[in-house]
Amino acid sequence: MESIQEKKTLLQRFIVWRSKHIKDKQFILILSFLVGIFTAFAAYVLKFLVEYIKEFLTENFDSTGVNWLYLVYPVVGIFLTSLFIRKVVRDDISHGVTKILYAISRKQSRIKRHNIWSSVCASAITIGCGGSVGAEAPIVLTGSAIGSNLGSIFRMDHRTLMLLVGCGAAGAVSGIFKAPIAGLVFTLEVLMIDLTMASLLPLLITSVTAASVSYLLTGTEAMFQFHLDYPFALERIPYAIALGIFCGLVAWYFTRSMNWIENIFRRYSNPYIKFLIGGAMLSVLIFLFPPLYGEGYDTISLLLNGTTNAEWETVMNNSLFYGSSSLLVLYLILIILFKVFASSATNGGGGCGGIFAPSLFLGCIAGFVFSHVCNEFHIGNVFIPEKNFALMGMAGLMSGVMHAPLTGIFLIAELTGGYQLFLPLMIVSVSAYLTIIVFEPHSIYSMRLAKKGELITHHKDKAVLTLMNIESIVETDFLKVHPNMDLGEMVKVISKSNRNLFPVVDTQDHLIGIVVLDDIRNIMFRQELYHRFYVERFMNLPPARIINTDSMEVIMKKFDDTQAWNLPVVDEEDKYIGFVSKSKMLNTYRQVLVDFSTE
Numbered sequence: 001m002e003s004i005q006e007k008k009t010l011l012q013r014f015i016v017w018r019s020k021h022i023k024d025k026q027f028i029l030i031l032s033f034l035v036g037i038f039t040a041f042a043a044y045v046l047k048f049l050v051e052y053i054k055e056f057l058t059e060n061f062d063s064t065g066v067n068w069l070y071l072v073y074p075v076v077g078i079f080l081t082s083l084f085i086r087k088v089v090r091d092d093i094s095h096g097v098t099k100i101l102y103a104i105s106r107k108q109s110r111i112k113r114h115n116i117w118s119s120v121c122a123s124a125i126t127i128g129c130g131g132s133v134g135a136e137a138p139i140v141l142t143g144s145a146i147g148s149n150l151g152s153i154f155r156m157d158h159r160t161l162m163l164l165v166g167c168g169a170a171g172a173v174s175g176i177f178k179a180p181i182a183g184l185v186f187t188l189e190v191l192m193i194d195l196t197m198a199s200l201l202p203l204l205i206t207s208v209t210a211a212s213v214s215y216l217l218t219g220t221e222a223m224f225q226f227h228l229d230y231p232f233a234l235e236r237i238p239y240a241i242a243l244g245i246f247c248g249l250v251a252w253y254f255t256r257s258m259n260w261i262e263n264i265f266r267r268y269s270n271p272y273i274k275f276l277i278g279g280a281m282l283s284v285l286i287f288l289f290p291p292l293y294g295e296g297y298d299t300i301s302l303l304l305n306g307t308t309n310a311e312w313e314t315v316m317n318n319s320l321f322y323g324s325s326s327l328l329v330l331y332l333i334l335i336i337l338f339k340v341f342a343s344s345a346t347n348g349g350g351g352c353g354g355i356f357a358p359s360l361f362l363g364c365i366a367g368f369v370f371s372h373v374c375n376e377f378h379i380g381n382v383f384i385p386e387k388n389f390a391l392m393g394m395a396g397l398m399s400g401v402m403h404a405p406l407t408g409i410f411l412i413a414e415l416t417g418g419y420q421l422f423l424p425l426m427i428v429s430v431s432a433y434l435t436i437i438v439f440e441p442h443s444i445y446s447m448r449l450a451k452k453g454e455l456i457t458h459h460k461d462k463a464v465l466t467l468m469n470i471e472s473i474v475e476t477d478f479l480k481v482h483p484n485m486d487l488g489e490m491v492k493v494i495s496k497s498n499r500n501l502f503p504v505v506d507t508q509d510h511l512i513g514i515v516v517l518d519d520i521r522n523i524m525f526r527q528e529l530y531h532r533f534y535v536e537r538f539m540n541l542p543p544a545r546i547i548n549t550d551s552m553e554v555i556m557k558k559f560d561d562t563q564a565w566n567l568p569v570v571d572e573e574d575k576y577i578g579f580v581s582k583s584k585m586l587n588t589y590r591q592v593l594v595d596f597s598t599e
Contacts, residue, residue, distance in 0.1 A: 015155060025198070028160060031150055032167045032202035036209025038150075039143035039171035043210070044217045046120045046135050046142075047176065053128025054294055067318050070130070070287040074346075075279035077129020081122050082275055082350025089118045094347050097137050097354065097445040100144045100165060100191060109161035110152060115145035122352035130286055130293045132342035136176055137354020143172030163199050166191055167206040175210035177223055179414035182407055183207040189404040190445060224297075226304050226416035230385035232424050239384055240424045243370050244396050244431020250336060250366050251359075251400025251432060252439045257340040258355075259444075265348030278349015285342045289335050290318040292342045296361035303368045303390045304416065312368075312386075329372060332365050355444060359398045360415075367393020391418050395425045396432035403436070403443035405429040470548055470555065473585050474569050476578035480505050481535050483512055487523065488530030490515070501566055503576050504539045511568055511576040513539035542568050546580055555580065 018027060061067045085093060093099075093115065103111045119138035127135055147168030151161045166187040174183030184207045268274050286292050291299040299315055306312045313325050321331050343358045371389035374380065391412060399408035408429040413419050479497045481490060481504055493502065500517035513536075520538050523529055543562035546555055546569045558567060559582050569577040 011153070018154070024160070027154070028156075028163065028202055029205060031147075031154070031156075031164060032205045033209055035143070035147045035150060035164060035167045036171045036174075036206040037213055038146045039139075039168055039206070040175035040210040040213035040217070042116075042120060042142050042146065043139050043172060043175035044214065046124055046139050049120075049124035050127045050135055050294070053124065057129065058293075061318055064317070064322055066287075066320060067290070068287075070290060070293065070318075071283045074130035074132075074282045074286055074293075077126050077131050078279050078282065078346065078349045078351045079275060080129070081126045081131075081352055082271055084122055084125065085118075085350070085352065086271060089114055089122070091118075093119050093122060093138075093141070093352060095137075095445075097140055097169075097190065099141060100169060101446060103144070103148070104162055104165060104191065109148055109158060109165045111141075111145040111148040111165065113145070113149050115141055116149060117142075119145075119352065123354075126346060126351035126353050127294050130282070131346040131351040131353055132282065132286065132292045132294070132296075132339065132358065133346045133351065133353020134295050134355060134357025134360075135353065136173065136356030138352060139176050140169045140172040140354070143168035143170075143175075147171075163202055166199070167202050170203050171206040171210035173411075174207040175214045177411060177415055178211055178214045178218070179223075179411050180204075180207040180211040182411035182414050183210065185406045185410050186404065189407050190402055190443070222415060222417040224301055224304055224416045226387070226391060226418050228388070228418065228420050229307070230383075230388055232388070232421055235382050236384065236424070237427065239371075239374065239380070239382070239389075240392065240427040241431050243367060243389060243392060244428040245435050246370055247363060247366055247393055247396030247428065248400045248432040248435025250362060251397055251436050254340050254358075254362065254397075254401055255436075255440055255444045258344050261341065261344035262348055265344070271350060274348060275350050278345040278347075278351070281345035282342055282349065285338050285345070288320065289331075289338060289342075291315055291335055291361075292339060295357040297357070300361060300364045300390075300394070303364050304387050306387070329369060329376075332369050336362060336365055336369070355401060356398075359401045360394045363394035363397025364390045365393070366397060367391065388421060388424070391416055391421060392424050392428040396428040399429035400432040400436040401444055403433065403440075403446075405433040408432075470546075470550070470552070470569070470580070473580050473588050474548075474578040475581065475584065478503055478579055480509075480576065481515060482506070483534070483536035483539065485535045486531050487520075487533040487538075488527075490520070490535055491524055491530070494524065501579060503568055503579075504535055505576050509575045511542075511545070511570050511574060512536075514542050514568060515539050545570050545574075547572060548577055555585070559585070 057069075057073055061069070091112065091114065100111070103109055119141045123135050123138035127133060144165045145168065147164035147166070148161055151164040156164065169191055170183040170187040172183070173186045174180045184203050187203055265274055265278070268277070302315055303312065309325060309328070313328055316322050316324065316328065316331055321327055339358055339362055343355065346353055367389040368386050370393065371384040371386045374384045375386070395408040395412040398411065399405040402408070409422070409425045412425055413422060418425070478499050478501055479493050481493055481502050483504055483506070494517065502515040503511055504513040504515060506512055515535060515538065519540070523533065543564045544558045544567055546558060546567050548569055548571050565583070566579050566581045568579055571577060
């Protein structure tokens with residue numbers, strides 16, 4: 001007990017010393033450097049655990065026949081993960097990136113401490129045993145939790161915590177993919193961290209540090225080996241645009257299907273029913289289509305490096321389709337259709353993982369199928385190199401699913417070293433993004449929060465309103481009156497109040513109306529009327545009511561529509577809570593804007 005107290009005292013002394021000797025801007029750079037180191041190590045540990053478990057379980061599989069253990073491993077993985085989350089973590093750790101967005105907009109950028117390790121453990125078990133999801137979203141949540149908690153330990157303010165959360169996310173992407181530019185761009189595009197000179201330098205330091213540590217731990221080669229055999233030619237630009245549109249449609253299918261399947265799982269509150277449905281669906285799909293096992297990076301490497309049908313057909317190893325070379329395209333199309341079911345079943349059944357890897361996996365297959373079909377049927381009489389289009393498809397799917405075209409472009413270029421294909425990567429990413437926004441205005445990460453009005457965006461006004469919360473602006477020091485009180489009793493209440501507004505409530509505290517002092521000023525001193533006039537006679541209906549679940553945008557609109565200076569706040573059952581004044585709202589808005597924007 002004494003040692004804990006001593007540590008707290010030492011920390012307090014350091015915080016006081018730091019505030020005197022190290023400026024905030026300099027200390028933020030130090031913290032961003034530490035975040036980069038810690039997130040890179042966390043990414044390394046997660047990738048090591050996933051690979052170790054996978055190799056341990058599948059190294060003796062027969063590539064020429066059916067492997068029945070595919071029906072067992074995924075179920076065991078989901079069950080162990082579900083048990084770990086429910087019994088050890090006791091918190092929801094799924095949808096990692098959505099949780100970060102929610103923490104930024106509603107939790108003052110504070111992420112629970114267990115997220116530093118819980119997502120790593122849970123996703124390692126899930127993916128190593130075959131869960132058809134990626135390790136990237138869990139490690140992004142881990143990195144953001146490292147940034148948030150490191151900032152909290154040193155008592156940094158809300159704006160700095162938000163920046164450190166972004167640094168953690170950038171470091172995680174940079175560390176796990178060895179892609180520093182993609183880490184930076186991901187934070188700006190997906191997490192909507194505001195781009196200022198004050199935020200850019202810490203994000204750069206974290207990204208570069210994380211990538212450098214990853215290089216030291218795993219070598220400097222790109223994550224996927226790729227050799228450019230066919231430089232990009234101008235006559236392939238129409239095909240690149242068509243591939244982008246195709247990727248956008250696949251991303252739309254993936255997003256809509258995942259939401260639909262997740263809604264089905266939400267209908268069941270019993271975790272064992274979810275586990276049975278998810279486990280059965282996942283194991284059958286992996287048994288039929290072994291490439292759905294885990295992240296699918298082996299399949300990506302195969303399609304990026306294969307040059308002949310014989311090499312590509314090895315994607316059907318370990319399956320019922322082994323040796324059926326004529327069914328290659330059909331096999332891959334079925335994988336595109338069923339990948340979303342496998343990923344949703346993994347998370348819905350109790351597993352833990354993200355959609356980074358599924359996006360890359362689907363994009364690679366979509367690009368390959370698109371180009372292979374064009375070549376087989378001689379569409380346009382232009383040769384379409386499959387490996388190039390498989391690479392470009394990865395950028396297209398990521399751009400479409402995450403609504404992050406820049407992330408798609410830079411991530412794929414850094415993952416593969418395919419910088420010579422930068423122009424077609426841009427064409428495909430932009431085409432995919434423009435296609436999906438016709439159907440889906442928000443990414444798969446942000447749509448849940450956007451529906452609730454809890455999403456931070458680069459629109460400064462909306463971002464500031466999102467960061468505000470109604471609890472901070474509701475005033476509750478108004479004295480309540482009842483409709484059957486007479487004027488005399490009303491005057492006694494007025495004498496005790498510092499306000500000129502009085503909510504009128506019934507016996508159940510439901511708001512009936514309001515009394516404005518100016519409206520009764522001409523009669524309140526006429527004693528002969530004290531027992532003749534009652535509150536219900538001189539009360540008025542409020543011009544609008546604010547419900548305590550309204551978003552700040554809705555509240556601001558109600559003020560604009562009514563031109564009122566004060567509006568009552570009620571709950572969903574119409575019970576009175578307090579008042580919101582426009583002046584306090586504008587003062588709070590200005591303060592949040594200053595905190596949000598200060599460089």
